[in-house]
Every structure is written in structure tokens, then in C-alpha cells.
Amino acid sequence: MEEQKSPRFRKRETEVYVGNLPLDISEEEIRCLLKDFNPLHVHKIQNGCKCFAFVDLGSMQKVALAIQELNGRLFHKRKLYVNSNRRSPKKSPDVAERPQELPVLEKASGQGFARTTACAQFTPKASGDACVPEKPRTSVFAVPMEMRGSFLVLLLRECFRDLGWLATIHGIGGEVGLLVTSIVPQTPFFWAMHVTETLHQNMQALFGALAEAEEQQPYLHDLAVRRGTRCLAEYHLGEYGRAWNRCWVLDRVDSWAVVMFIDFGRSATIPVQSLRSLDSDDFWTIPPLTQPFMLEKGVLSSYQVIHHILKGKITGALNLESHILKFEEFK
Structure with missing residues (x-):
């Protein structure tokens, strides 16, 4: 009090x-x-x-x-x-700088992570201590910043100028296949490509054009790299190799740039000197290949899910973030 x-x-x-x-x-x-x-x-x-x-x-x-x-x-x-800083920082040195969760904006359906109790298996206890579990509480999750509407609208307007294609998102429904490109650990949110014939055509056209542009596009001048800059950068696909992709500069710290890879739905920190110019609207005619989704049941908690196709059905959109579609995986 x-x-x-x-x-x-x-x-x-x-x-x-x-x-x-x-x-x-x-x-x-x-x-x-x-x-x-x-x-x-x-x-x-x-x-x-x-x-x-x-x-x-x-x-x-x-x-x-x-x-x-x-x-x-x-x-x-x-x-x-x-x-x-919603809670007082811990005094013990080992947890003094541990990041905390973002403010909760959405309540996820399903159980999410195992409900917490006072008997967490990783908490050491002296022998003989009584362990009285607390009453289980419903897990809640925060919508990641890179998926929130205000952030996405700003990013998309800067990159694509014309956002007429956004109106078609709400019409997607029924059974679909989603190629997962990125997940947010410990949340049900993830980025995925809606596998369609149009997607295959756009991927072929886009990545073909970017591969040709990579050798021709000049590296960006140091002073040109700032928030909102449209550019080209190399994206690491893990064991699948690398691919040049469209990206948008979120921020800059010294000689490092924080970018959002538009077609993979993932942010990364890369050297400023590695960014190439890609400001011509000719490279931004194809809408982003990925879209944010939320898994209605269960939690995507493993990076092993990336580059896998999830089969299921789209059941609607989130109330507070209408551009994020709800997805239920077929088991």
C-alpha cells in the first residue's frame, strides 16, 4: 500500500x-x-x-x-x-538486468505455457520444505511490437506507398498451408507465408530480381542509413544458406543498423556498411510475402519450426490487431 x-x-x-x-x-x-x-x-x-x-x-x-x-x-x-520498469529491479546481481515482458495487449486462447506454481522445477529447495502450489492462472501474452498495427502501417507505407492490397487480407479463410519464416519465442505469434500459386510466382519474380540487383546496387553511404531507409541486405537462412532481401531500417546505433526483413518478418542487427541501395519503387511492387499469425492452440516455442509448412485453417482475426490472423493447426 x-x-x-x-x-x-x-x-x-x-x-x-x-x-x-x-x-x-x-x-x-x-x-x-x-x-x-x-x-x-x-x-x-x-x-x-x-x-x-x-x-x-x-x-x-x-x-x-x-x-x-x-x-x-x-x-x-x-x-x-x-x-x-513496471516492477522494482531485483537486488541480487545475477538477475538485476534481466529483461521483463512487454505490456500485455492480447489474451491468447489455449493454455500457452505451463501454468506457474510455487513448485517450479528449477527452483532449488531445502529438504523438508513444504511445497504448496498456488492457484493456477491463465497465461497471457503480449503482441510483439513488430506485429502491432501502428508499427506495421508505418513500415508498410514507407516501403510500399500504395497499401490497397491490405484490404484482401481479411478475405483469407478456410484451410491453408503456412510456410513459417519466423517465430517469437514463448508466444503463440509467428510470421508465415500463405502458400498459394500467387505466392510462388511472387517469390520467383522477387528473389530473381533481388539476386540480379545485388551485384548492381551500390552500397549505401553512411549518412544515408537512418530510420525509415529502404534497402537491400543479406538474410541468413540457417542451413539453407543466404538470400538477399528487402529490408527497412528500424534504428541505427553507431556502425550497426537494426533492420526488418520485409519478406521474412524478422528483425536483425547488421553492419551499416553491408547495406545496399534499394529505393526504386520497381523493387517494391510485390507486397510482402509474409504475414503475422497467432496459433490458437499450443505455442510455437522452438526454432525447429522455422521453414516448416503448417497445415490448418484460418478462423478469423484478432480483435485489437485485425491484421493478425488466427490459425488452428491440424493435428
């Missing part, structure tokens, strides 16, 4: 935690790091060999966006830990 009365507690939901900062960093440098989110206040804390900060961004929306764009990025050769 005392914590709820505290002004500091009421402000936490608009703050973002930034960990693993250099010891000699100034509050002004931290403010510059988050300049795209218009920080209101920066509170730097140095504890021994650890340095972190709490930054008030003014809204939960900016907090979620900052987490999406900065968490795991390199800054002064350090991997940043950026997460929400």
Missing part, C-alpha cells in the same frame, strides 16, 4: 530500464541514446562495476517501442539490456 502511494511507483510504468552501460557514460549520452523517444528524465545509477539507468519516456507506448528497438543492441561494444 505504501508503494502505491509513492509518486515514484506511479511513474514506473512510463520508465524504461537501460542496463549494461559503460561506467564512464554521462546522463546526457544516455539521453542521446534514447533521443528518438524524447526522454523526460534520466536517472543514472552506478553500483560497483555495474552501471544502469532509469529513463522516463512519458508513455507506455514509448517504453514498448524503446524495448523493441534497443534491447540487445550494441552500444560502445556492449550489449544493452532494455526492459520495462
Whole structure:
């Protein structure tokens, strides 16, 4: 109750935690790091060999966006830990910088992860301790930032200009085959290609054109790489090799660019010097090959699912994110 009365507690939901900062960093440098989110206040804390900060961004929306764009990025050769400050940080050093979940926007159908109890199998207990399980609670999940409508509309408008084809998405239904290109760990959300004859034609035309363009398109000038830049980059397909793909720059940190691969539905951090120019509208006539989906039953929790075709049926769209279709897999 005392914590709820505290002004500091009421402000936490608009703050973002930034960990693993250099010891000699100034509050002004931290403010510059988050300049795209218009920080209101920066509170730097140095504890021994650890340095972190709490930054008030003014809204939960900016907090979620900052987490999406900065968490795991390199800054002064350090991997940043950026997460929400909705809970007080743990005092124990091994968990002080552990990322927390994004705000929950959607409740997933089905059970999701195993419901939590006080008897978690990974929690060591002294012999003889009584283990009384808590009442099970329904699992909830957050819609990943790269799948939220406001983010996607911004990205798609920058890349494709004409979004007339978006109206056809709501007409998709019934039995389908989905080629999974990317999954979001510990959530039921994933990106997939809706396998159709049109998709095969678009894939052949697009990847053929990009393969030819790779040798002809010049590398981007350093100053040209900024948020919203349309470009060409190499996408790693794991054991399947590599492919050049259309991408959009989400953010830039020093000599690294955070990009979204349009046709695979996946973000990555790559060197700025490896980006090639691809701004001509001729390369953006084919709509993105992937689309976001949510599995209605069960959770896609393994990267082994990527590059597999899931067979099932589309049963509708999410209420809050109408561009994300609900998919039920045939067992």
C-alpha cells in the first residue's frame, strides 16, 4: 500500500530500464541514446562495476517501442539490456538486468505455457520444505511490437506507398498451408507465408530480381542509413544458406543498423556498411510475402519450426490487431 502511494511507483510504468552501460557514460549520452523517444528524465545509477539507468519516456507506448528497438543492441561494444520498469529491479546481481515482458495487449486462447506454481522445477529447495502450489492462472501474452498495427502501417507505407492490397487480407479463410519464416519465442505469434500459386510466382519474380540487383546496387553511404531507409541486405537462412532481401531500417546505433526483413518478418542487427541501395519503387511492387499469425492452440516455442509448412485453417482475426490472423493447426 505504501508503494502505491509513492509518486515514484506511479511513474514506473512510463520508465524504461537501460542496463549494461559503460561506467564512464554521462546522463546526457544516455539521453542521446534514447533521443528518438524524447526522454523526460534520466536517472543514472552506478553500483560497483555495474552501471544502469532509469529513463522516463512519458508513455507506455514509448517504453514498448524503446524495448523493441534497443534491447540487445550494441552500444560502445556492449550489449544493452532494455526492459520495462513496471516492477522494482531485483537486488541480487545475477538477475538485476534481466529483461521483463512487454505490456500485455492480447489474451491468447489455449493454455500457452505451463501454468506457474510455487513448485517450479528449477527452483532449488531445502529438504523438508513444504511445497504448496498456488492457484493456477491463465497465461497471457503480449503482441510483439513488430506485429502491432501502428508499427506495421508505418513500415508498410514507407516501403510500399500504395497499401490497397491490405484490404484482401481479411478475405483469407478456410484451410491453408503456412510456410513459417519466423517465430517469437514463448508466444503463440509467428510470421508465415500463405502458400498459394500467387505466392510462388511472387517469390520467383522477387528473389530473381533481388539476386540480379545485388551485384548492381551500390552500397549505401553512411549518412544515408537512418530510420525509415529502404534497402537491400543479406538474410541468413540457417542451413539453407543466404538470400538477399528487402529490408527497412528500424534504428541505427553507431556502425550497426537494426533492420526488418520485409519478406521474412524478422528483425536483425547488421553492419551499416553491408547495406545496399534499394529505393526504386520497381523493387517494391510485390507486397510482402509474409504475414503475422497467432496459433490458437499450443505455442510455437522452438526454432525447429522455422521453414516448416503448417497445415490448418484460418478462423478469423484478432480483435485489437485485425491484421493478425488466427490459425488452428491440424493435428
